[in-house]
Amino acid sequence: MTNPYIPLLIMAAAAVAVALGGLGASAILGPTVKNKIKTANYECGVEPTEAEADHGRFPVKYYLVAMTFIVFDIEVVFLYPWAVSFGKLGLFGLVVMMTFLLLILVPYVYEWRRGGLDWT
Numbered sequence: 001m002t003n004p005y006i007p008l009l010i011m012a013a014a015a016v017a018v019a020l021g022g023l024g025a026s027a028i029l030g031p032t033v034k035n036k037i038k039t040a041n042y043e044c045g046v047e048p049t050e051a052e053a054d055h056g057r058f059p060v061k062y063y064l065v066a067m068t069f070i071v072f073d074i075e076v077v078f079l080y081p082w083a084v085s086f087g088k089l090g091l092f093g094l095v096v097m098m099t100f101l102l103l104i105l106v107p108y109v110y111e112w113r114r115g116g117l118d119w120t
Contacts, residue, residue, distance in 0.1 A: 064116050068107075075104050 082089070082097050089096075111117060 061116070064111075068111055068116060071104070071107060075101075 078100065079097075082093065086093060
């Protein structure tokens with residue numbers, strides 16, 4: 001009788017080997033010449049000011065957009081299993097999901113009213 005965890009360990013070892021192999025190959029095969037443009041901070045096409053370039057700081061709005069994306073991405077991840085098992089959950093599942101959506105709607109409205117979803 002074999003151990004049922006052996007395939008899982010083989011898969012984990014393969015994942016680690018691929019990840020380390022990719023890092024090693026990029027370190028060996030990638031260009032190593034550094035210049036000012038390659039080492040500069042990239043801020044989605046926005047030219048950084050001198051003060052920001054010296055300190056390497058990004059405007060907070062980039063992080064807020066990223067956090068908004070994460071919140072709504074997690075919401076979608078929770079909606080898929082609910083949609084698949086909607087028939088089995090019945091009224092209880094509907095009430096719980098509507099409560100969840102209402103709780104997610106609060107930060108969405110807050111972000112919208114603050115202007116965080118404006119791309120200008």
